[in-house]
Amino acid sequence: MFYLIGLGLGDAKDITVKGLEIVRKCDKVLLEGYTSILTVGKEVLEEYYGRPLIIADRELCEGAIDEILLEAKDSEVALLVVGDPLGATTHTDMLLRAKQFGVKTQIVHNASIMNAVSCCGLQLYNFGETVSIPYWTDKWKPDSFFDKIVGNFSRNLHTLCLLDIKVKEPTEDSLTKKVRQYMDPKFMSVKEAANQLVQIIENNPDKGINKSSTAIGLSRVGASDQRIAVMTLDSMQSFDLGPPLHSLVIPAPNLHPLELDYLAQFSQSGS
Numbered sequence: 724m725f726y727l728i729g730l731g732l733g734d735a736k737d738i739t740v741k742g743l744e745i746v747r748k749c750d751k752v753l754l755e756g757y758t759s760i761l762t763v764g765k766e767v768l769e770e771y772y773g774r775p776l777i778i779a780d781r782e783l784c785e786g787a788i789d790e791i792l793l794e795a796k797d798s799e800v801a802l803l804v805v806g807d808p809l810g811a812t813t814h815t816d817m818l819l820r821a822k823q824f825g826v827k828t829q830i831v832h833n834a835s836i837m838n839a840v841s842c843c844g845l846q847l848y849n850f851g852e853t854v855s856i857p858y859w860t861d862k863w864k865p866d867s868f869f870d871k872i873v874g875n876f877s878r879n880l881h882t883l884c885l886l887d888i889k890v891k892e893p894t895e896d897s898l899t900k901k902v903r904q905y906m907d908p909k910f911m912s913v914k915e916a917a918n919q920l921v922q923i924i925e926n927n928p929d930k931g932i933n934k935s936s937t938a939i940g941l942s943r944v945g946a947s948d949q950r951i952a953v954m955t956l957d958s959m960q961s962f963d964l965g966p967p968l969h970s971l972v973i974p975a976p977n978l979h980p981l982e983l984d985y986l987a988q989f990s991q992s993g994s
């Protein structure tokens with residue numbers, strides 16, 4: 724059996740009772756470590772679950788997953804995923820492959836940033852398409868997500884912007900083209916995301932969203948030190964929301980009175 728188990732968003736104790744029971748009985752337990760992170764590390768999880776975990780990086784999940792699935796034909800294997808296991812597209816692919824191999828699967832759901840975003844007071848029903856904001860490089864500055872934000876905004880819908888995570892990426896030697904080393908993990912902050920968005924807005928001035936539009940920054944949702952801040956997109960460019968993970972929300976232009984009241988408690992003038 725191959726189990727996909729959601730760990731929720733906060734710390735070790737956010738696993739469900741059902742998830743924990745499965746973790747404790749499995750032959751092998753892998754911890755997916757590249758689509759999201761918890762506020763606690765692998766060692767804390769191991770201590771709480773009472774068993775060793777194997778880190779499953781992108782190479783393993785995308786390159787060697789077939790071997791793991793085949794192992795799950797005759798044994799109990801669990802893959803732990805921060806948030807909800809189906810909150811990132813990678814894991815549906817695993818389920819399809821498991822089906823091809825005739826491996827039985829079970830999903831144990833948990834809270835995801837996709838629903839916990841409602842902690843800021845915006846109603847989940849009023850969200851449009853979620854976007855991902857990638858890190859820009861000197862040569863690569865994709866901005867197609869902006870049209871989706873504009874599309875949501877024009878239909879009076881909120882946009883949840885998930886921010887890039889770069890974990891264990893190989894870097895290439897510019898002369899030899901050989902892969903030389905792995906860079907340190909990077910987690911995009913709301914500050915960086917707001918800065919990229921403002922640059923796009925400056926090149927697209929007539930799309931309804933501008934530097935004075937409201938932005939909501941969320942950090943470490945579900946953790947005891949979760950933070951929420953509401954200010955203009957311009958001010959968000961220099962606002963520090965602390966350690967990762969961060970998400971940015973661009974609210975719809977016309978909010979429900981309850982949404983306005985709830986959001987008001989997080990209002991900041993910026994720094």
Ligand SMILES: C[S@@+](CC[C@H](N)C(=O)[O-])C[C@H]1O[C@@H](n2cnc3c(N)ncnc32)[C@H](O)[C@@H]1O
Nearest residue numbers: 805806807810835836885886943944968969970
């Ligand atoms: C691939 S998505 C998360 C998928 C995860 N399986 C889930 O269901 O939440 C990763 C992005 O979600 C956002 N995110 C995840 N957890 C978060 C948290 N606790 N607080 C704020 N943002 C979070 C960040 O922008 C992060 O880069």
